[in-house]
Structure formats: structure tokens, C-alpha cells
Amino acid sequence: MTTPDTRRRRARLGLFLLATVLAALTVFPLLWMVTGAFKGPGEVGGTNLLPQSPTLDNFDYVFTQVPFLRYLLNSFFVSAVVTVIALFFHSMAAYALARLRFPGRDRIFLFIFATLLITFPAVLVPLFVIVRELGMLNSYAGLIVPAIFNAFGIFLLRQFYITLPTELEEAAKIDGAGYWRIYFSVILPLSRPIMSALAVFFFLANWNSFIWPLVITGDQELNVVQLGIASFQQQYSGKWEYVITAAAVAAVPTMLLFVFFQRQIVESIKTAGIK
Incomplete structure (x- = not known):
């Protein structure tokens, strides 16, 4: 027994x-x-x-015979700029949806949250038309601007801000602080763990982006690292050592980010429960 x-x-x-x-x-x-x-x-x-x-x-060939370093720098630049701008605007939107009271607040949040149900291929063509009409094809702006908005970031930050004690804001209001002062002096310093985790998510999402850069860029100078690896597969289909080497180099930043920010990623997932 x-x-x-x-x-x-x-x-x-x-x-x-x-x-x-x-x-x-x-x-x-x-x-x-x-x-x-x-x-x-x-x-x-x-x-x-x-x-x-x-x-x-293999590494010598990848970095000397093709502009792979340029691809890496393009991906890093686009990913870093999108991450910084997205965190700034998403945190402001999440703070307004979590702390400020105004008509239609909950409906706006539900509308933003509902966009998570829409897949990227469904909006690919309309987004391409908008970017073309704005003259952002074959440009860094075309790679960066459409990638800034992300409903997941607003949702995750809002859930985190709801868990913060209201006494902190009330104390700041007693001291004469307005909404902007509270946001910059109280909310943002407390948001460092969740912002670090979101920075990893945003950076990796843009680092691994393939479809959108493929659609709007035709200039090799604007190729990101994933397009570079795809070009290796086309040009060196019989020499897989070059393709694997390029993929290994592209994977290094993602592995480093996870190693250094794994605790923040786990904590951010724990705070994402709906309240």
C-alpha cells in the first residue's frame, strides 16, 4: 500500500x-x-x-563577404528605438487607463485589449497602404512607426499600475504634485521591473521581425538581420554552415537578454492577472 x-x-x-x-x-x-x-x-x-x-x-565569411554587420546594426537600431518610444507612450496610456477617471475609460481599454485578437496578416495590407501614402516605404520610419503601438504592453502596464497603492499618489497630491509630476516622480520609478520585462519583449519582437521588413523594404541597406538570414538561405542553399552561423550570431542578443532579465520576465507574467 x-x-x-x-x-x-x-x-x-x-x-x-x-x-x-x-x-x-x-x-x-x-x-x-x-x-x-x-x-x-x-x-x-x-x-x-x-x-x-x-x-x-564561417564567422569570417559571414562578416567579411556579406554586409551582415549592417543587418545587425539595422535590427539593433530599429529594435532599440521602438522599445524606448513604445515604453514611454505605453506607460502614459496605461497610467491614464489605470488611475485617471474620465468618461469611456473602460470602453477604451476594452477596445485596445480587443485588438490583441486581430492577427497581423489581417492588417498587413491596410497598414502597407497607409505607410505608402505617408511616404515611409524603404525608410527607417516605415520600420519603426508601425511597430510602436502594442496593446499587450498597455495591458500589462495597466494591470501593474492597478496593483500600486493609491496612498502614494494621495501623498504626492497633498504635497502639491500634479498628474505629470506623479507620473514622472512616483509611477515611473516604481515601474522599473515591469518596464524591464516589457523592454525585453519589445526588443525581441522587433529583433525577430521578418514579414513587415520584407514587405516595405527593397533596399539592401535597410535589411534587418532576419532578412539577412533569409538571403543566406537563398544564396547558399548548399552551404548550410553559413546559414547556421548567421542564425547563431543573430541569436546571441536574444539569449543575453533572457539571461540578464529572466527574473523581470517571470515577475511581469505573475502581475498580468486581470483585476
Whole structure:
């Protein structure tokens, strides 16, 4: 007869084995990609993870024979600018929807939240027409401006602001602070954890963007890193070591961001419950 302690130990063991299998399935493609970047011609398709003769020739080719560094800088510039501007405007919108009282506030929030149900392909054509009419095709503005608005950021920040104690704002009002002073001196300093997590989400979303840059840019000087990797697949379809090397280089910033901000990401997800 099994005891409750035995059943709990078996349950923990089963969960541990399941987590181990899921972790292995997640890490294996990444490990294969990283090790493949150091393999020579003809070794990438093999089943052996470790390269027979590690080489840096693939990295040398990627950065010297094609403008891959330019692609990286374009992605970094677009992602950083979108992240900074989006956090600024989203935090103001979320603060107004969470703290200020005005007619139609809840309906506006529901309308913004409902946009999360609309997929990007559904608005791709209208968005392209608007950008074309504004003369932003083949420009950094065309890459940046449409990516600024994100209902998820407003939703997550609003949920966080609702959890803040109202006594802080009341004390600031007693001291004579207005809404702008409260926002900059009280709300923003308290928002650093959630803003850090959102910065990671926004940066990664724009770093991995492919469809929108492909649609509005035709100039190679404006290619982002994902378009650069796609061009590698077209030009070097028989030389997968170059494609894998480019993909490994593009994955480095995303891995670093997760390593440094994983705690903020987990905390932001915990605070996203609807109140």
C-alpha cells in the first residue's frame, strides 16, 4: 500500500522527468545550431554534434563577404528605438487607463485589449497602404512607426499600475504634485521591473521581425538581420554552415537578454492577472 509521501515523491519525480525531457527538446536545436557554426563544409548535415575540426572560417565569411554587420546594426537600431518610444507612450496610456477617471475609460481599454485578437496578416495590407501614402516605404520610419503601438504592453502596464497603492499618489497630491509630476516622480520609478520585462519583449519582437521588413523594404541597406538570414538561405542553399552561423550570431542578443532579465520576465507574467 502506497503512502501519501510515496505518491508525492512519485509525482515530483514524474514532473522532474517531464521537465528534463522538455528542457532537452528545447536546448538540443540551440546546441546543434551553435556547434554547427564551428563546423567545416560537409559536416553540418552529420549527426555528430561536436565538430571534427572547429573553425572560425564561417564567422569570417559571414562578416567579411556579406554586409551582415549592417543587418545587425539595422535590427539593433530599429529594435532599440521602438522599445524606448513604445515604453514611454505605453506607460502614459496605461497610467491614464489605470488611475485617471474620465468618461469611456473602460470602453477604451476594452477596445485596445480587443485588438490583441486581430492577427497581423489581417492588417498587413491596410497598414502597407497607409505607410505608402505617408511616404515611409524603404525608410527607417516605415520600420519603426508601425511597430510602436502594442496593446499587450498597455495591458500589462495597466494591470501593474492597478496593483500600486493609491496612498502614494494621495501623498504626492497633498504635497502639491500634479498628474505629470506623479507620473514622472512616483509611477515611473516604481515601474522599473515591469518596464524591464516589457523592454525585453519589445526588443525581441522587433529583433525577430521578418514579414513587415520584407514587405516595405527593397533596399539592401535597410535589411534587418532576419532578412539577412533569409538571403543566406537563398544564396547558399548548399552551404548550410553559413546559414547556421548567421542564425547563431543573430541569436546571441536574444539569449543575453533572457539571461540578464529572466527574473523581470517571470515577475511581469505573475502581475498580468486581470483585476
